[in-house]
Amino acid sequence: MKVYITRDKEDFSQVMAQMILKHMYSGKARVNLSITAGITPIRGYEILAESVRGRNYFDNVHYYVFDDIFIRGDKKEIYRTTARGEEPKLWPVKNPNAGIVRENLDWKYFVPAGVKDDRIHDITEENYGDIDRMIAQAGGLDMIIMGLGPDGHICGNLPGTVPYWNQGARKVRADTTPGTMKMVRSCLDEYHLTDESLLPEYYVSFGPKTVLDARHAILIATGSEKADIVRRVLYDPVSLELPASVLQLHRDLTVLLDQEAAADIMDKIGNQ
Template identity: 30%
Template sequence: MEVVILPGGKPIAALAADAIEALLRRKPDAVLGLATGSSPLPVYEELAQRHERGGLDFSRVRAFTLDEYVGLPAGHPEAYREVIRREFTDRVNISPDNVRGPDGQAADIPAACRTYEDAIRDAGGVDLQLLGLGTDGHIGFNEPGSSLASRTRIKTLIEQTRRDNARFFGSLAEVPHHVLTQGLGTILEARHVILIATGAQKAQAVRDLAEGPVAAICPASVLQLHPHATVLLDEAAASSLRLADFYRHSYDGKPRWQGL
């Protein structure tokens, strides 16, 4: 796991976009894993600007969204399919047919989850997966206690996550109780994972994921087992790390040609 500490959200977004751009330059038909929430939004903004200004090409890209609420009606503005469309895919030249997410409206949820897993596998797997981080250490909607080997499935949200997401809805009562999410085992199969965390409210979760034990109580800690995981932090999110100076030293001395 590589931990990179940067001054703020803009350099984090630029560095993550650099990694995605480098991937698309060498593999134009790359498969991207797209997360929602507030953390990846600056990355999507940066990528959209690179498309508009420099012609960064997404025409052959395929993408899979990380998770979805269960039961929201089609077109609901907070359905993650709509968020990804609004914030990113409508702003670049990726075909809507090439963007797929878990089906939160399916009548047969287990079958829909299996179909989604099959689609990722048929696409050749995810080349680069973007992740945010919950204040309780969740990634995707894999709440504390999730199996470290889990696959795409239905999950019940804990109240802290519902409270955290209530800002996107009119009230807490409108936040669904159930979601579909890629499992931790699914996420681990992505060839490169980039997790973004900013703000002091994420500091304890960051310490647990990077320096604590690999344990279901902090689902993100499973990334310690990933062969190519990158954690991008601002100073506030890194404030509880015991090895922060080591991470800074390591990154400052890293050859720039190496990338992330």
Template identity: 30%
Template structure:
């Protein structure tokens, strides 16, 4: 694992952007996976004017890695948020966006392998150490993409809010992420400092599911100084 500590959100977003653009300029089919949430908004704001309507980026394929579909609909909040903050303003054609659903999750990993695998995935660190849709005490470390009833996740995470309209959660599991060629985690803010310290310094556990990602052979973690503020100063972080 390579840990990169930048001064602020702008600097860490630039760092992540350079990794993405480098991957996107490869002379082959390029498959990438991006995260929704608060942290990547500046990253996308920087990227959009550089890739929008650019011929060299028109054939990039995008894969969503989790979803909580609404009753009676295929997709949920993840697709809606990514569409609003990146896909639509970047003029990404729907034909190049691959969404995970109740209809296709069982074949999703196979489809990705047939397409050459994901070249780079950008993901965040949840407030409780979750990654993608893999949450504490209910993460299937030995699984590829899987579907779980939301009530089962809620049963072991009582602070999570009720989602009566979204009874299922679908996510790529740890094994799916281990196949990604380059994992890039972005973490910012003082509010993430405690869980970031646990993620970095604690052993792999169900209590902080993202710790499993430290086994990935090409894993870059980019954070700002605020998120890194509680890390042990004398600890060897070359993991």
């Protein structure tokens, strides 16, 4: 495990973009990446998009969406949040059939970077059972970058939803736990909807095995509110109730933090 602690969020974003670019410049005929949505990487994606847009030598880079939630009904706009504490803004929905995660990745990175649709591979309610095989046939994931949830989740693997570690991409009942219900219901807010009958019965996600099979895993977190969960995930015993703790078993794990998120592990870092 390699831990990088940046000075501040801007430094964090610059380093994050460089870590992703390193894989894109690997010289491989095909590069397979899986990147996270969420607030934490937004500035990093802005920086990355500037380096990617208009450069056809990155056409060998493919992106795999690692989880998604599909809200039924007529979706015309989505609330987008560009920074913590900023008032959300409305964004036209690009593809009414896309999931909430894909829609977020579109406006945060894919559209600004000019990524072609045939380089983006969605996980859906129809194909989730084949995703691991599809990735393997394409050469495997070179890198997956994930945010850390406040409850210790990665991808859609929330506490109480992971029965065993050796599980690939899967669908999870939306009502499995209060945490899953809260996550799924929040999608209505993003789409500016209130009708709970539009909520799906399931969501789809990479499983722990899919994550562990990636050649390189990057875990990112910023802010003082993540300090405790960062310490628990990296240094408490590996536990199914703390799904992100499985990353301790990854063959090549990089952890990227700002100083606030790293506050509770400074004594651990000093002893490494």
